[in-house]
Amino acid sequence: MPITAVVLTGNEKPHTPIALQPVIDYAYFVLHYRLNSAVVQRTMSRKYFCIPAYFNTLKGTFNFRIVSTAFIALTLALCLASCSQIKSRPELIAVTSTAAAPIDLGLATSESPLVEDIIHVTPIPIVSAEIDSPIADETSSQDLSISVEDIQLFPISTIISGDRVTIQIQPYVPESVTVENVPVEIYIDDQPVVNDTLDQRNWEGNAEGIYEWVWDTSGLVSKHEIRVILDSQDVIQEGDADPTNNEATITFRVGKAMERPLEERNASWITAETDCCYVHAITRTAAYRDFPELLTMVDSAISEASNQLGVFPEEKINLYFIERTIGQGGYAGTEMVIVYNDRPFIGGELYELLVHESVHIIDRQFAPQRTKFLAEGVAVWAAGGHYQKQDLQKRAATLLAMNKFIPLAELANNFYPAQHEIGYLEAGAFVDYLVSEYGWPDVREFYSNTSASDGDTEAEALDVNLRHYFKASLAELEAAWLAELQTYSLNDEDIADLRTTIRYYDTARDYQKIYDPTAYFRTAWLPHPDEVIEFGNAADFLRQPDTETNFTMELMLRSAYDAIAKGDTNRANVLLDSIERFLSQNGTADPLVTSYQDIVHTVVAFGYEPQNITLDGESAEVLATTASGNRLLNLDLNIQRGDWILLSN
Numbered sequence: 001m002p003i004t005a006v007v008l009t010g011n012e013k014p015h016t017p018i019a020l021q022p023v024i025d026y027a028y029f030v031l032h033y034r035l036n037s038a039v040v041q042r043t044m045s046r047k048y049f050c051i052p053a054y055f056n057t058l059k060g061t062f063n064f065r066i067v068s069t070a071f072i073a074l075t076l077a078l079c080l081a082s083c084s085q086i087k088s089r090p091e092l093i094a095v096t097s098t099a100a101a102p103i104d105l106g107l108a109t110s111e112s113p114l115v116e117d118i119i120h121v122t123p124i125p126i127v128s129a130e131i132d133s134p135i136a137d138e139t140s141s142q143d144l145s146i147s148v149e150d151i152q153l154f155p156i157s158t159i160i161s162g163d164r165v166t167i168q169i170q171p172y173v174p175e176s177v178t179v180e181n182v183p184v185e186i187y188i189d190d191q192p193v194v195n196d197t198l199d200q201r202n203w204e205g206n207a208e209g210i211y212e213w214v215w216d217t218s219g220l221v222s223k224h225e226i227r228v229i230l231d232s233q234d235v236i237q238e239g240d241a242d243p244t245n246n247e248a249t250i251t252f253r254v255g256k257a258m259e260r261p262l263e264e265r266n267a268s269w270i271t272a273e274t275d276c277c278y279v280h281a282i283t284r285t286a287a288y289r290d291f292p293e294l295l296t297m298v299d300s301a302i303s304e305a306s307n308q309l310g311v312f313p314e315e316k317i318n319l320y321f322i323e324r325t326i327g328q329g330g331y332a333g334t335e336m337v338i339v340y341n342d343r344p345f346i347g348g349e350l351y352e353l354l355v356h357e358s359v360h361i362i363d364r365q366f367a368p369q370r371t372k373f374l375a376e377g378v379a380v381w382a383a384g385g386h387y388q389k390q391d392l393q394k395r396a397a398t399l400l401a402m403n404k405f406i407p408l409a410e411l412a413n414n415f416y417p418a419q420h421e422i423g424y425l426e427a428g429a430f431v432d433y434l435v436s437e438y439g440w441p442d443v444r445e446f447y448s449n450t451s452a453s454d455g456d457t458e459a460e461a462l463d464v465n466l467r468h469y470f471k472a473s474l475a476e477l478e479a480a481w482l483a484e485l486q487t488y489s490l491n492d493e494d495i496a497d498l499r500t501t502i503r504y505y506d507t508a509r510d511y512q513k514i515y516d517p518t519a520y521f522r523t524a525w526l527p528h529p530d531e532v533i534e535f536g537n538a539a540d541f542l543r544q545p546d547t548e549t550n551f552t553m554e555l556m557l558r559s560a561y562d563a564i565a566k567g568d569t570n571r572a573n574v575l576l577d578s579i580e581r582f583l584s585q586n587g588t589a590d591p592l593v594t595s596y597q598d599i600v601h602t603v604v605a606f607g608y609e610p611q612n613i614t615l616d617g618e619s620a621e622v623l624a625t626t627a628s629g630n631r632l633l634n635l636d637l638n639i640q641r642g643d644w645i646l647l648s649n
């Protein structure tokens with residue numbers, strides 16, 4: 001795919017020293033893409049010498065934050081492992097994930113609301129375990145309150161001089177209180193930086209306020225104090241029984257600029273224009289290294305999505321590859337954010353993820369009011385599967401045989417709370433069934449004109465439109481479909497694969513909740529990439545927890561994923577057993593975890609970051625990078641006298 005131009009866009013911080021990186025970037029692109037050097041020189045100049053001075057005039061101001069938050073809420077779609085949307089974020093669609101990693105959700109158990117006009121419905125066991133109930137807050141009283149655990153700073157996990165800090169708070173707010181009516185004041189070292197309200201309830205059901213890039217830490221190396229006060233004027237009477245617990249203070253340290261990781265120093269965005277898209281990546285990342293291959297893949301994926309839908313993008317799509325694993329692989333709205341790194345521990349295949357997310361962007365052209373259930377169903381169908389190409393009907397038949405099938409009306413009404421893999425698979429397989437019965441042109445017409453407002457519930461809206469377009473109710477179509485699914489002959493491997501796949505994703509999300517909670521899709525901060533470039537930090541999309549425990553768990557999860565992909569569900573389940581024990585028993589390591597820990601410790605001691613481990617008895621192959629670069633190296637280790645020894649590097 002032709003690269004018609006490569007543009008370097010400014011994300012440089014005023015404090016960053018101008019060093020050799022511009023020269024390196026310039027040489028890289030001239031060598032790789034033979035670009036128009038005038039364009040490069042001009043944009044390089046912008047990048048390295050222009051200072052977004054107006055940021056200082058905006059930071060912490062009320063209007064800036066409102067506009068920023070509103071824009072994100074309206075445009076981003078949480079991708080997660082296959083995309084999702086959330087109740088208080090109406091336009092967010094979660095992605096599914098992969099090669100690098102997206103996300104998804106939970107479950108729902110409720111009774112099927114369809115009671116009328118049911119000719120015959122095959123009894124379907126309802127699996128209550130497949131539906132998450134809202135998390136009961138420990139303060140399940142009628143009392144507004146906040147504690148230090150409710151305050152999160154970005155970038156994670158440490159703040160370094162020069163970072164522009166985003167503050168996320170998730171206080172307890174009784175259901176009876178309107179979140180947007182809760183006043184918030186935030187002070188840093190007694191200086192006001194936020195005077196606003198909470199924003200919304202997130203997908204977890206928690207009240208949330210996100211105040212983006214409100215504090216520039218340049219030159220402020222030392223300890224600091226952040227004080228958050230809710231409802232200081234005591235305007236909330238109902239739902240705030242104890243006004244004395246509406247304040248929390250945390251202290252933290254701003255580190256020296258020299259503590260900034262190498263990959264963040266002089267980090268900047270590059271952009272390539274392809275046939276379909278403007279593709280963006282950050283220098284020194286895995287995406288930057290693999291940019292040529294990624295550009296080809298992006299064009300292919302958009303082309304496949306367009307051909308499947310019979311609709312082509314009206315304008316070029318902006319796609320951002322990021323290093324940090326957020327959710328299950330990224331998020332998408334009018335633009336796409338895709339996780340791409342060397343240790344993808346949650347998600348499916350990158351190509352299918354790109355097709356899936358592309359569908360979410362393209363279908364806005366003809367189905368702007370689409371419902372969540374159908375939007376995800378169409379995306380899974382168009383991508384030919386969830387996470388990878390698969391026989392959707394056989395997969396759905398397997399789900400039915402496992403007694404994990406969620407009745408469609410129930411699923412349509414609780415789509416994002418439903419267990420992610422089950423919900424997406426069912427939605428995709430049902431759309432696939434409709435297409436096989438009626439053809440895509442008619443299904444597309446139905447899809448384009450079905451909106452949640454067509455009924456009191458999404459299931460009713462679905463039912464009304466199915467009757468109109470196909471002369472059959474949801475219950476009738478579901479019954480006919482299930483009858484077909486029951487004719488499939490399945491073997492033990494089919495069931496083991498699906499069961500292990502679902503378990504793998506649930507385990508990966510459990511890991512995030514404990515060891516990387518800000519990446520967990522239901523509570524994650526999903527900044528708009530344009531704004532990160534303009535107002536934020538490259539670190540917002542780069543930095544992630546990097547302890548040896550993080551490496552160990554992520555490598556084991558990746559090993560489990562690879563085992564499933566090879567059809568070795570036994571090996572995958574052994575790994576998942578170990579991971580789950582570690583997570584549920586507060587870090588208790590069994591011999592398998594210990595082996596991974598020892599290998600990680602050995603390679604880290606030599607200055608490497610492990611990206612993949614292939615463990616075979618007393619030997620191991622490790623794919624690793626170094627702190628100074630993104631080149632992948634193969635390392636060999638084996639056990640000698642009880643210790644893992646690095647044989648070659």
Ligand SMILES: [Zn+2]
Binds near residue numbers: 375376379
């Ligand atoms: Zn999706």
